[in-house]
Amino acid sequence: MSGNPSRELVVELGERSYPIYIGEGLLAGFGRTAEKHGLPKKSPILVVTDEKIAPLYLERVVASLREAGYEAASHVIESGEQAKRLEVLGDVVTTALETGLDRDSTIVALGGGVVGDLAGFAAASYMRGVRFVQAPTTILAHDSSVGGKVAVNHPLAKNIIGAFHQPEFVLYDTETLRSLPAREVRSGLAEVAKHGLIKDRAFALWCDENAEKLLALDPEALAYALYVGCGVKARVVSQDEREGGLRAILNLGHTIGHALEAVAGYGELTHGEAISIGMCGSARLAEKLGVAKEPVYGPTRKLLAKLGLPVALPAHFDTDAIMEAMMHDKKFRGGQMVFVLPQEIGAVDIAKGIASTLVRDVVESLKQGESE
Amino acid sequence: MSGNPSRELVVELGERSYPIYIGEGLLAGFGRTAEKHGLPKKSPILVVTDEKIAPLYLERVVASLREAGYEAASHVIESGEQAKRLEVLGDVVTTALETGLDRDSTIVALGGGVVGDLAGFAAASYMRGVRFVQAPTTILAHDSSVGGKVAVNHPLAKNIIGAFHQPEFVLYDTETLRSLPAREVRSGLAEVAKHGLIKDRAFALWCDENAEKLLALDPEALAYALYVGCGVKARVVSQDEREGGLRAILNLGHTIGHALEAVAGYGELTHGEAISIGMCGSARLAEKLGVAKEPVYGPTRKLLAKLGLPVALPAHFDTDAIMEAMMHDKKFRGGQMVFVLPQEIGAVDIAKGIASTLVRDVVESLKQGESE
Numbered sequence: 001m002s003g004n005p006s007r008e009l010v011v012e013l014g015e016r017s018y019p020i021y022i023g024e025g026l027l028a029g030f031g032r033t034a035e036k037h038g039l040p041k042k043s044p045i046l047v048v049t050d051e052k053i054a055p056l057y058l059e060r061v062v063a064s065l066r067e068a069g070y071e072a073a074s075h076v077i078e079s080g081e082q083a084k085r086l087e088v089l090g091d092v093v094t095t096a097l098e099t100g101l102d103r104d105s106t107i108v109a110l111g112g113g114v115v116g117d118l119a120g121f122a123a124a125s126y127m128r129g130v131r132f133v134q135a136p137t138t139i140l141a142h143d144s145s146v147g148g149k150v151a152v153n154h155p156l157a158k159n160i161i162g163a164f165h166q167p168e169f170v171l172y173d174t175e176t177l178r179s180l181p182a183r184e185v186r187s188g189l190a191e192v193a194k195h196g197l198i199k200d201r202a203f204a205l206w207c208d209e210n211a212e213k214l215l216a217l218d219p220e221a222l223a224y225a226l227y228v229g230c231g232v233k234a235r236v237v238s239q240d241e242r243e244g245g246l247r248a249i250l251n252l253g254h255t256i257g258h259a260l261e262a263v264a265g266y267g268e269l270t271h272g273e274a275i276s277i278g279m280c281g282s283a284r285l286a287e288k289l290g291v292a293k294e295p296v297y298g299p300t301r302k303l304l305a306k307l308g309l310p311v312a313l314p315a316h317f318d319t320d321a322i323m324e325a326m327m328h329d330k331k332f333r334g335g336q337m338v339f340v341l342p343q344e345i346g347a348v349d350i351a352k353g354i355a356s357t358l359v360r361d362v363v364e365s366l367k368q369g370e371s372e
Numbered sequence: 373m374s375g376n377p378s379r380e381l382v383v384e385l386g387e388r389s390y391p392i393y394i395g396e397g398l399l400a401g402f403g404r405t406a407e408k409h410g411l412p413k414k415s416p417i418l419v420v421t422d423e424k425i426a427p428l429y430l431e432r433v434v435a436s437l438r439e440a441g442y443e444a445a446s447h448v449i450e451s452g453e454q455a456k457r458l459e460v461l462g463d464v465v466t467t468a469l470e471t472g473l474d475r476d477s478t479i480v481a482l483g484g485g486v487v488g489d490l491a492g493f494a495a496a497s498y499m500r501g502v503r504f505v506q507a508p509t510t511i512l513a514h515d516s517s518v519g520g521k522v523a524v525n526h527p528l529a530k531n532i533i534g535a536f537h538q539p540e541f542v543l544y545d546t547e548t549l550r551s552l553p554a555r556e557v558r559s560g561l562a563e564v565a566k567h568g569l570i571k572d573r574a575f576a577l578w579c580d581e582n583a584e585k586l587l588a589l590d591p592e593a594l595a596y597a598l599y600v601g602c603g604v605k606a607r608v609v610s611q612d613e614r615e616g617g618l619r620a621i622l623n624l625g626h627t628i629g630h631a632l633e634a635v636a637g638y639g640e641l642t643h644g645e646a647i648s649i650g651m652c653g654s655a656r657l658a659e660k661l662g663v664a665k666e667p668v669y670g671p672t673r674k675l676l677a678k679l680g681l682p683v684a685l686p687a688h689f690d691t692d693a694i695m696e697a698m699m700h701d702k703k704f705r706g707g708q709m710v711f712v713l714p715q716e717i718g719a720v721d722i723a724k725g726i727a728s729t730l731v732r733d734v735v736e737s738l739k740q741g742e743s744e
Contacts, residue, residue, distance in 0.1 A: 086458040089533070090526060097528045097700055125497070128523065128534045128615075151500065154462060156469045161461070161497045163535065243500075328469055 007227045011146060012238040016166045020146060020230050022223060026173040027135065030061050031068025034106070037168050039131060043104040044071040046096055048119035050079040053111045053137055056179055061110055061135065073099040077118065081261075081271075084118050084153045086161065092122045106131040106168070109145075112138035112184075113271065117159070120150030124165035134167045137176040139188025140272055142226045143195075145170050147237040147247075157328045158258050164242055172230075174223055182215075186308040187272025189214055190253075192225050193303055194279065195232035198249050201346025203228050204303065211306040249348050252340040253279030256363065259325035263317060269310075276309035277366060284362050286341035291351060296342040313366040322363055323356065379599045383518060384610040388538045392518060392602050394595060398545040399507065402433050403440025406478070409540050411503060415476035416443040418468055420491035422451040425483045425509055428551055433482055433507065445471040449490065453633075453643075456490050456524045458533065464494045478503040478540070481517075484510035484556075485643065489531070492522030496537035506539045509548035511560025512644055514598045515567075517542050519609040519619075529700045530630050536614055544602075546595055554587075558680040559644025561586055562625075564597050565675055566651065567604035570621050573718025575600050576675065583678035621720050624712040625651030628735065631697035635689060641682075648681035649738060656734045658713035663723060668714040685738040694735055695728065 006023025021033070039045065045065055049058050054076045065072040075095040077083045096107070107130060109119035116134055123132035134145040151162025180188070189207075192214070196204030207214065213221035233250065240247040257278030260269055269277075283297040301311045326337070337354045378395025393405070411417065417437055421430050426448045437444040447467040449455045468479070479502060481491035488506055495504035506517040523534025552560070561579075564586070568576030579586065585593035605622065612619040629650030632641055641649075655669040673683045698709070709726045 086462050090458050093526050093533055094528065097526065097532065100699075121497075125493075125533045125535060127532060128521065128536055149500065154465050154469065156466065160469065160499060161465055162500045163497060164500055327472075 007223065009227065009231055009234060011166075011234040013166060013241055016241075018167055018169050020170040020172060020234065022172040022174065022226055022230070024173070024175050024219070026171050027057055027060050027176070028064055030135070030171060031064040031066070031070060033169065033171055034065060034070065034133070035068050039070070039106045039133075039168065040104040041069050043102050043106075044073055044099050045106045045108060046092075046099055046101055047072060047074045047108045047110050048077065048092060048115060048122065049074065049110040050077050050083065050112075050115050052079045053115070057110060057137065057176060061108070077115065079114075081114055081153070084114055084151070086152055088118060089122055089125075089152055092119065093126060096122070096126055101126065101130065103127050103130060106133055108133045108135060110135045110137065112136065112141045113144035116141055116145050117150050117162070118152060120148075120165055120167075121152055121162050124150055124163035129165065132165055132167045134170040136170065136172055138180060138184055139177060139222075139226070140184070140191055142172070142188070142229050143191040143233060143250075145172070146230050146233045147250075148241070149243075158262060166241075172226065174219065174226065177222060178217060180217075182308075183270060185215060185217065187270035189307045190272030190276045190279075190304065190309050192229045193307060194250075194252055194275065195229040197279065197300060197303075197342060197345060198252050198340070198348045199232050199236070199346065200228065201344070203232070204345050208299075208303045208306060211303075215308060245350075248338070248350050249340050252342070252348055253277075253282055255326060255337075255339055256281040256322070256366075259322045260313070260317065262325040262328075263321045273310050276304045276311060277313050279304065280311045281362050281366050282339060283342055284365060285339060285354070285359065286343070288358065288362065289341065289351065289354070291341045291343060291349060294344045296345060299345050300342065312368065313363070315367050317367070319360060319363050323360055326359070379595065381599065381603055381606060383538075383606040385538060385613055388613075390539055390541050392542040392544060392606065394544040394546065394598055394602070396545070396547050396591065398543050399429055399432050399548070400436055402507070402543060403436040403438070403442060405541065405543055406437060406442065406505070407440050411442070411478050411505075411540065412476040413441050415474050415478075416445055416471050417478045417480060418464075418471055418473055419444060419446045419480045419482050420449065420464055420487060420494065421446065421482040422449050422455065422484075422487050424451045425487070429482060429509065429548060433480070449487065451486075453486055453525070456486055458524055460490060461494055461497075461524055464491065465498060468494070468498055473498065473502065475499050475502060478505055480505045480507060482507045482509065484508065484513045485516035488513055488517050489522050489534070490524060492520075492537055492539075493524055493534050496522055496535035501537065504537055504539045506542040508542065508544050510552060510556055511549060511594075511598070512556070512563055514544070514560070514601050515563040515605060515622075517544070518602050518605045519622075520613070521615075530634060544598065546591065546598065549594060550589060552589075554680075555642060557587060557589065559642035561679045562644030562648045562651075562676065562681050564601045565679060566622075566624055566647065567601040569651065569672060569675075569714060569717060570624050570712070570720045571604050571608070571718065572600065573716070575604070576717050580671075580675045580678060583675070587680060620710075620722055621712055624714070624720055625649075625654055627698060627709075627711055628653040628694070628738075631694045632685070632689065634697040634700075635693045645682050648676045648683060649685055651676065652683045653734050653738050654711060655714055656737060657711060657726070657731065658715070660730065660734065661713065661723065661726070663713045663715060663721060666716045668717060671717050672714065684740065685735070687739050689739070691732060691735050695732055698731070
């Protein structure tokens with residue numbers, strides 16, 4: 001491991017509690033961390049990563065595992081959201097079987113949210129569940145790697161086939177973030193900002209003030225933001241592991257955001273871009289419904305724009321298609337539309353039974369995207 | 373429901389406990405049972421069945437649900453083990469999305485073990501888990517419908533992608549068994565006999581004495597056998613939900629049996645036929661290793677033969693291929709061969725670290741299949 005100080009926080013889930021390690025150069029000590037957490041050495045470990053991450057960090061992880069006495073194999077998937085499908089899950093299982101993975105084995109996700117979701121569902125379902133470790137390499141994954149939600153997509157809906165499967169630990173090497181393309185940095189900062197917007201007003205303001213440093217990947221600012229962001233996520237997950245209630249607040253911006261991603265065919269918009277537009281939509285909806293106790297649309301829009309994120313919907317998006325996609329979203333229970341709405345910056349509420357005509361108006365208004 | 377007495381037993385799993393109802397004509401009261409168990413009416417129910425069962429019982433179940441005020445849809449899969457694949461899971465999810473299934477919905481498995489495993493894994497993974505009900509229509513499914521193990525196959529291994537997902541209840545209409553082909557009756561009786569062989573000596577003897585009645589589908593004998601068989605399974609599952617230890621005894625005959633099914637390409641042998649040969653193999657192995665305290669091969673072979681099941685391995689099976697398939701079996705932990713071995717009729721033990729050369733000898737000897 002590096003000599004730099006690393007941060008640690010714990011996701012409290014009783015016997016399924018696990019730590020998140022955040023710091024520079026942690027991947028080099030992967031094997032020792034695996035050892036510390038008691039991952040069995042008699043069973044092979046499978047590292048799943050994608051074709052972009054593999055040439056950068058795969059060898060480092062595999063070498064570290066082997067140095068610690070593990071048998072380590074790897075499986076490289078295509079890069080991008082389209083890899084989150086059942087067929088690719090089948091490919092991972094092929095490698096797992098050919099490598100001899102057994103019930104005491106561990107599957108490691110080395111990569112962003114796509115790798116984490118796919119490899120996580122493989123770990124949840126291979127032999128009805130084996131150990132799982134997350135090693136996120138994107139900012140966005142500070143969100144997806146915490147909380148145990150794993151899934152693949154279906155052509156008709158995102159994340160619709162999945163499980164809750166908590167990792168043994170999350171090892172977050174911030175060095176890997178330096179290789180991120182600028183667009184992915186911005187996309188990841190959307191979820192960082194979200195954690196401020198839903199539960200930490202001071203952090204939301206800090207993000208607004210430090211937007212330039214974050215976009216420039218200033219190590220200190222970034223490590224702090226990830227630590228606080230993961231901390232918000234961890235506290236919410238601790239209180240509601242299986243999304244019975246509170247955890248739904250993490251979906252701020254996601255109802256509209258997922259629909260935008262589905263309509264755009266999982267490519268035109270990154271996840272962060274989609275939820276950035278979605279969070280602007282939620283803020284508008286909150287103001288229209290009188291849920292907001294203070295202006296929320298203006299500050300939300302300003303923060304996200306400073307982070308280089310889109311705050312308006314491209315005009316060519318078909319509103320009917322977006323509404324249709326929302327009806328397929330798994331956050332709809334019993335046919336009612338449910339939204340997470342900001343009451344103020346740093347606090348949200350869950351609103352049920354919202355009229356779809358009102359949602360439609362808001363989606364239309366996002367095509368202008370101007371301050372009201 | 374019919375006026376005939378129905379039996380009921382409970383799988384004790386704390387807050388996940390559920391009842392098994394066994395009786396003639398229960399399907400006609402499906403809707404009322406759903407109501408009694410509090411399945412929400414505002415969310416649609418999806419009944420998954422196969423092309424053989426659909427024309428016989430699907431309308432009865434759907435009508436009963438609608439009569440009770442439920443919105444009920446159905447999805448019909450191809451018949452046979454080859455339906456247990458990821459692609460078919462994707463098809464079920466397509467119907468679930470198109471039907472508007474949400475988190476409060478229920479997926480019902482109406483059929484044999486294949487339907488139960490596939491629909492059960494759909495219920496376990498759709499939106500990360502929705503309610504599930506089992507309505508078995510085969511004798512074999514008296515085993516698979518109890519205990520919550522659900523899965524699909526992979527070309528390289530059976531049941532390798534799955535979950536533990538307990539049903540809300542199991543509704544076992546014994547009337548459906550009358551339409552079973554004779555070969556499936558025999559196949560199902562293999563698991564019935566297994567429950568006697570592992571944990572209930574008196575029941576094993578009763579099966580031997582009542583083999584003809586069982587093969588003739590005598591209603592009283594059959595209902596009793598299913599009740600006792602489900603009861604053995606339920607007691608084992610109650611003590612070990614996630615197969616940490618004891619539950620492994622349910623795998624008597626399955627190590628060899630699964631390998632035979634894999635090598636035969638999931639078709640030449642039914643599951644029951646494969647485990648019948650496998651149980652003969654386990655008994656031989658137990659005698660060779662001195663684990664058996666009394667003769668077990670002879671009585672096991674006699675019982676299974678009386679039930680019309682194969683007790684010898686067809687000579688054309690390739691022993692190398694069988695051994696290779698066993699190495700992929702998920703019951704191997706850390707490379708050791710693990711077997712469930714009879715100590716006596718009605719009691720088994722789990723033996724680890726068995727030499728593969730000895731297993732090979734036993735597999736070879738099964739090609740003769742004579743009493744020793």
